[in-house]
Amino acid sequence: MQTDSSFTFVLFGGTGDLSMRKILPALFEAHRAGGMLADSGKIVAVARHVADRSEYLQWVNEHVKPHVSKNGVDEAAWASFLARIEFAKIDLGNPDDFVLLRDAVKDLPGIRVFYLATGPSLFVPICRALASVGLNENARIVLEKPLGYDLKSSNAINDAVGEIFAEEQIYRIDHYLGKEPVQNLLALRFGNALFEPLWRREWVESIQITIAEELGVEARGDFYDNTGALRDMVQNHLLQLLSIVAMEPPHSMDSDSVRDEKLRVLRALKPINPLDIGKVAVRGQYHSGVIRGNAVPAYATEPGVKQNSTTETFVALKVEIENWRWAGVPFFLRTGKRLADRVAEIVVNFRPVPHSALGASALRAGANRLVIRLQPNETIRLYCLAKQPGEGMNLASVHLDLAFDQFFREGQMEAYQRLLLDVINGRLALFVRRDEQEAAWRWVEPILNEWKASNKPPKPYASGTWGPAAASAMLAQHGTCWLEEEN
Incomplete structure (x- = not known):
């Protein structure tokens, strides 16, 4: 599954449990395998609990390494993976901070993937904030479950997200x-x-x-x-x-x-x-x-x-x-x-x-x-x-x-490795419509x-x-x- 698809992968909830246990380990395994991720691809972690990139990489070393490579970590591959990672300190409750995110990704290559590893209450505010700074163009958005509490609340989220992203841009993930x-x-x-x-x-x-x-x-x-x-x-x-x-x-x-x-x-x-x-x-x-x-x-x-x-x-x-x-x-x-x-x-x-x-x-x-x-x-x-x-x-x-x-x-x-590669490469078959x-x-x-x-x-x-x-x-x-x- 080799690819030349360049990408910028923006991870909201960059210090959260899902990011540490599943998402970043899956991206590392794809990186380590060689040829699955374009060399120019970048990962931009978004969080507010750490001060800067250096502190974030320390966090990743501490919390992600235990979940990767069961037979030990290839330190050269790990170092080159960390080189892919950028960091943006953003308060998701402050739409003005998304200008900082726009500036952080404007010169990075390829399709933009926004992965919302956050609570569902933040899905709509994040999408609206992305649109307010023009980041909903040439982009894909990944939504984790649960998407709503019932049909009415699910429709409300889908309606709001659908006003900003077209259906073919929306990847509702079910890792099974x-x-x-x-x-x-x-x-x-x-x-x-x-x-x-x-x-x-x-x-x-x-x-x-x-x-x-x-x-x-x-x-x-x-x-x-x-x-x-x-x-x-x-x-x-x-x-x-x-x-x-x-x-x-x-x-x-x-x-x-x-x-x-x-x-x-x-x-x-x-x-x-x-x-x-x-x-x-x-x-x-x-x-x-x-x-x-x-x-x-x-x-x-x-x-x-x-x-x-x-x-x-x-x-x-x-x-x-x-x-x-x-x-x-x-x-x-x-x-x-x-x-x-x-x-x-x-x-x-x-x-x-x-x-x-x-x-x-x-x-x-x-x-x-x-x-x-x-x-x-x-x-x-x-x-x-x-x-x-x-x-x-x-x-x-x-x-x-x-x-x-x-x-x-x-x-x-x-599962997460396959699905993240599908997002980057624009394959929707394994995502929920x-x-x-x-x-x-x-x-x-x-x-x-x-x-x-x-x-x-x-x-x-x-x-x-x-x-x-x-x-x-x-x-x-x-x-x-x-x-x-x-x-």
Whole structure:
């Protein structure tokens, strides 16, 4: 993925946690690889908590280095990366300071990328301030989630940003779409005759999509208590993964062809009847428990969380897609904090054979499945049945690993690295279009409204478990279970 695209990458929130853990490490890895970033490309960090460039580089040395190059840092590459970095001390609350930013970047080359690694309340003021000094020309803007609290607030942000930047200039980032297995899911489906004919209701029994975290809310109690798992994870990450799994083959991989097909999935989601929410939606909140031998506190006692909070930290949903490909196939979505393991995966359960001359084991659910693991290790595994060695026709489950690292010498690219390179090179396919975001909010809002109106507390679950028992019961009603429960 070599490029000659010159760029000036302006990073708002330059001292923030996201910049330190993800954005700058991703840019360093692209720089270290050679050829991915134009030699003339510059990074301009914007912050107000440090005095000047020298102090900022000290901050970067202290806070970014621990997150780069697992096998150690190449000091020559690190030094040349730091040489790319400039610094602008700016108070984002003072529009007059943006004149200083304009002066700092006016002589720097190439397309300007403005990455807003800030709270969403600053998105519109920053965009307006950029426009006031003419910096919205020849530019791209990257917006992190959450983009709004509901459909109305999301539209308000999009309307305001859309007055300043054209839609093709706006990159709404969802880092799950940049993960290697998600890209390989597209390759498996649309590049091979083996999978696509099976990717439909006649052969797929159910699909599970899980994003589970061991961590709690950590230092984000104030933010999380006003957000909850449905807004924080389902409206964006899980529904985006769902749309990738269920989309029709696009006529090409250009940005609008891919996003048009994702949008059709989101618009085909069956609306959840408020009277049925108790059957198809489970919300939970973690209590104290033990994770990997360490005692952890209940959500209600976390710093920043309101007393008697009813914010959910766990959501499980049964989702249906009303189209010919997927009619009648349940999609089970699940996300939560303080769960038993950190894992993100997509599980495609194929239907058992209609008749078996080999015994009942060939008819059991889950005998044939595809598991796409997104984290912590990125793998794709195909499960099937094979004869056990020895006498008789005894079947056992075996799996085929799609081990890409054994076929390709290049190391897997981290999600943020891929997505930042796509921004610099003007590739929009892996970013969320406004109409996708609106469709997701329209589907999610009735659930939010019903939970608020019912005023029922979330179901408790002990930290270190897989969530409320009701989430397992929901799948049991359909004759299935979560993947980890089979063992």
